[in-house]
Amino acid sequence: MSREILTVVETVSNEKGLNPEDIFEAIEEALVVSTKKRVYTEQPEVAVRVEIDRDTGDYDTYRYWTVVADEDHEMPACQLAISDLDENEWSIGDIKEEQIESIEFGRIAATQAKQVIIQKIREAERALTADAFEPRIGEMMYGEVKKQTRDGYIIDLGDNAEGYLSRDQMLPREQLRVKSRINAILYHVNRDNRGAQLLLSRTSPDMLIALMNKEVPEINEQIIEIRDVARQPGVRAKISVKTNDHRIDPVGACIGMRGTRIQAVQSELDGERIDVIVWSDDPAQYIISALEPADVSSIILDEDAKTADIIFTANDQLARAIGAQGQNVRLASELTGYKLNMMLEAEYLERQQNETKAYIELFYNRLEVDEDLAQALVDVGFTSIEEVAYVPAETFYDIEGLDDDAIEMIQERAKEVVIADELVKQQNMKEPSEELLTMDGMTTDWAYKLAQRDIITLDDLAEQAVFDLEDIEGLDEKIAGELIMKARESWFNEE
Template sequence: MGREILTVAETVSNEKGVSREAIFEALEQALVAATKKKFYEGTNSEEARLRVEIDRKTGDYTTFRQWEVVADEDHEMPACQDAISDLDPTKCSIGDIRELEVESIEFGRIAAQIAKQVIVQKIREAERALVADAYASKVGELVYGEVKKQTKDGFIIDLGDNAEAYLARDEVIPKELLRPKQRVSAILYEVNREGRGAQLLLSRAKPAMLIALMQKEIPEISEEIIEIKAATRQPGVRAKIAVKTNDHRIDPVGACIGMRGTRIQSVQQELNNERIDVVVWSDDPAQYIASALEPADVSGIVIDEDARTADIIFATSDQLARAIGSQGQNVRLASDLTGYKLDMMLEEEYRARQQNETQKYLDMFVTRLDIDEGLAMALVEMGFTSFEEIAYVPAETFNEIELDVDTVELLQSRAKEIALAEALQQQENIQEPSPELLSMEGMTQEIAYALASRGVITIDDLADQATDDIADIDGLGAQKAGQLIMKARESWFN
């Protein structure tokens, strides 16, 4: 019996390339399963804990049954647990494992059958581990294989050396036909070490595929003379790739395209004739965006770096249409490539929008700061778009519009009051106080918004209040609260 086990371990280890130790462990698991099936089949067969130990030199084995020592209140599974009160506390403690040698099953037909199943599973796991180890360092690289078969959702690709990969239909270039026995290249984007599902996952549609092909076809990229900064694709239709030269003597676009386009054509053919735009990367966002929108000519760009948005201005509708591209391809890819949301418009549209925005800020400053239109226009022309900006810039900022110290102080005081009120409204998510309440004699915007945070929106709401209800508001107090309430109640008597 021992010799038979040694023979099995040696033979399987040599044939399958799995270590003898892994085979012995698989045999021990199989003997445990077979012993349970023969001697412990019944209501508590799953609860019984067994251990089989094979002598690695002789092949002989011994079987042990195990019980865990637990507290009395946790003694719920007698088949594999011992209550501490039933044992000698000087010889064991909670958490110990008590073992007892039991009868061993013969290594017969049932044990051999179970052993075969366990060993096959171990072999599969070992083979998956070997494949995973072999390809883990190749993630992000091109791999080559042959289409072995087509499944419902994709293709099995034979990579050779007993390695198979999975190319999902979603990762194939649209309208691309792959047939059995056809040679194909793809990017390896993931190695799945789990026991379920495909192990090596391939893609021909991800931007990484384009990057890998460019590295393969263009020596300057593999030599790091030219650096790829970003890439985006609409697979099978169009792609954009941003490059930067580390040697000012080399034109990165020309090097990527090659003489008469030979280099870029090789990449395009591999990608089912996908059109590829090579863009010069720049650390200046405006210049980078303009390059990404080529072949359109941009007249102007207004960028908001914090919001990652940009207004792109064009002189003619033809240039605007060229920038947008067929079904929005060009602008969508340019946006993905640069990381900016792009808003495209003609010059007249931009001017009209600017006029509307200017008028909006002009009206806002005139109404809420209570200043004349000339001063409001001066503030707009200086670039102010919020009360917070006006409130907290250094006072000397206003020197260019020749305001005296008292006027600057009053202007910033009003702006600060409004900014604080707006912040309070936003923080409390309250309603706007009514215009009548805001314009009431003795009312300030800060107090009005503080009242609104308590549901006092209109003059009638204020008239319904008692002095004690609102006296604790900052800047108010009992006396002024009483005066405002009486002022609000005048409409009742009138």
């Protein structure tokens, strides 16, 4: 039997390219399973190990017990209480074992070993595939449609590798035929031992980048850089480019003579319309370019908040900027990273007037200044009491008729208002209960934000729905659901 084990190890190792040690471990595992089934049928929790001599193929079998504290002694079949042993010789966590008679490596054990070995072969093959393809994530793969499944297609990538293209990673209305050849991006390698391993996509922005690399030599040669991509797969895309050689027009190079280059990309993407624009490090200019072909009248940026008000003088330009079903502005926003607020000039002026009126009333009522001074503060650019209180005094010098004493009085009054508001806020702040503060998964910040919504106790939290909480910063749908279910445990415990 020892020679048979060595023969199995050598044969499988040579045929499948597996590490002999992995095969020895598989046979040991199979012998353990067979021993427990044959010898300890009534005690499946018994702990057994088999040790094979790697040189001779001989093997020994051992039954073992783990030494545990008396209060943890719950499984006598594989545990020994420390009080039953010499405490000078044994410690908790030690393993006590005794050799038992080994079963033969017969048909049952061999069958079991075969199953384990097959599983290890599959695992090893998947590991090799993962090692080979993980460095290629983001690369475009070319393969043949091998088979259609319920939810997608299996793609033969050659060299015994298969990719999986699910329907949600395909272009809308796209139909593939078996034996047809396609391009797709490798976007994920699954190392788990279940499910498709090489996951492909035709909707990823990387797909458009790879196709542009293929069709535009200047991109491949890094004369032109692709900076940002936004896609509505199969419908429309925007791609921004930058030239590293000012003699070359990046947009013209990407489009090609008579549009041949961009048409080749569009054809591969089922007619997806592609807008190529020039990237700019000036956010305003970049946004204006991204909204083409609309004619922007003016733009007001908030670079900290990453928002922009885009103003148009005519309805038709506003409609063109928004695009069909909001497509153009949505892609422009995704491309530039700015939230874009589109409006007509009249609407913007009305909003400005309303904001100005609100600020004047704020300063008039809270700072107790006259309307002219309130108007002057707004004209200088103040929009809050905090700004008035803490900006340098020089900021007020543009307001006619204000001397240093008047400026100091205004700022002192503003500081009094800010401090008074803070005291009121603190007095009105509600305290979360201790049980809410200390529950598993809860943070102090979340607990106080919940308390401001009158969610003080665990019962209050348990009565909430997920959508009641998901607007709290840091609390996504998953975490909110987990906290609510944790709070509801008290109800079940009471029952």
